[in-house]
Amino acid sequence: MTPPPEVPENATFNADDHNLDDNVVVGYHCERKEVPPLQIGENARLRRGTILYDGSTIGKNFQTGHNVVVREECTIGDDVAIWGNTVIDYGCVIGNNVKIHTGIYVAQFTIIEDGAFLAPGVSIANDLYPGDDDSAEVMAGPIIEAGAQIGVGVTLLPYVRIGAGSIIGSGSVVSRDIPPGVVAFGNPARVNRNVSDLPPVSTRDTDHPLR
Ligand SMILES: CC(C)(COP(=O)(O)OP(=O)(O)OC[C@H]1O[C@@H](n2cnc3c(N)ncnc32)[C@H](O)[C@@H]1OP(=O)(O)O)[C@@H](O)C(=O)NCCC(=O)NCCS
Numbered sequence: 001m002t003p004p005p006e007v008p009e010n011a012t013f014n015a016d017d018h019n020l021d022d023n024v025v026v027g028y029h030c031e032r033k034e035v036p037p038l039q040i041g042e043n044a045r046l047r048r049g050t051i052l053y054d055g056s057t058i059g060k061n062f063q064t065g066h067n068v069v070v071r072e073e074c075t076i077g078d079d080v081a082i083w084g085n086t087v088i089d090y091g092c093v094i095g096n097n098v099k100i101h102t103g104i105y106v107a108q109f110t111i112i113e114d115g116a117f118l119a120p121g122v123s124i125a126n127d128l129y130p131g132d133d134d135s136a137e138v139m140a141g142p143i144i145e146a147g148a149q150i151g152v153g154v155t156l157l158p159y160v161r162i163g164a165g166s167i168i169g170s171g172s173v174v175s176r177d178i179p180p181g182v183v184a185f186g187n188p189a190r191v192n193r194n195v196s197d198l199p200p201v202s203t204r205d206t207d208h209p210l211r
Pocket of ligand 1 (some may be wrong): 008043119150151152167168170171172183184185186198199
């Protein structure tokens with residue numbers, strides 16, 4: 001797993017080191033608990049509507065689309081992009097070179113390792129029995145290992161581990177661990193084949209009027 005990003009301790013945020021739109025909030029006050037100031041590495045590109053809470057640590061070259069929220073106590077690596085209308089809830093760990101697309105909910109205590117990709121509309125759960133106090137005590141999101149590719153509209157249930165480099169087909173509901181290097185899909189998601197056995201895309205009918 002990625003080591004935490006190298007952001008100088010007590011770094012003060014200097015807007016001149018970044019490329020910020022209007023209506024961006026860097027260091028939003030955390031009401032849930034007392035947290036240290038937000039730390040963020042150089043060269044962030046933050047688009048209108050982004051809100052980054054205090055108490056998180058973010059590496060360099062961070063990019064956001066419109067209306068992105070990153071809550072407190074998250075650790076995010078270098079070269080991470082998070083696109084519009086996505087919420088990263090508190091206490092998540094995200095590695096380097098992670099791409100998190102549009103309209104995604106990343107639940108508290110989710111781990112996303114280096115190079116993983118989440119396609120639009122992915123939903124992540126962390127509370128197995130909603131409304132149950134014991135379940136709330138132990139809530140945790142999934143672990144998405146390095147380079148895993150999560151398709152559009154996938155739902156990941158609490159605690160599942162998505163193996164490194166695996167592809168989860170669009171619309172799947174993942175309720176059990178998925179090993180590394182496989183294609184899995186369906187509700188519930190089941191392994192279909194190895195990624196290495198996918199036919200070359202050139203064998204598919206990819207004709208399209210816009211290309
Ligand atoms: C999972 C996936 C990689 C499988 O690709 P593939 O191995 O080439 O699959 P095929 O198209 O040959 O389909 C094999 C069978 O699985 C079914 N299938 C494929 N993907 C499925 C999915 N996501 N959910 C349910 N069934 C699926 C197909 O209908 C087909 O069934 P059939 O044999 O009864 O007709 C691909 O379908 C997919 O979902 N890719 C992700 C797309 C995406 O979300 N991209 C994100 C960026 S926009």
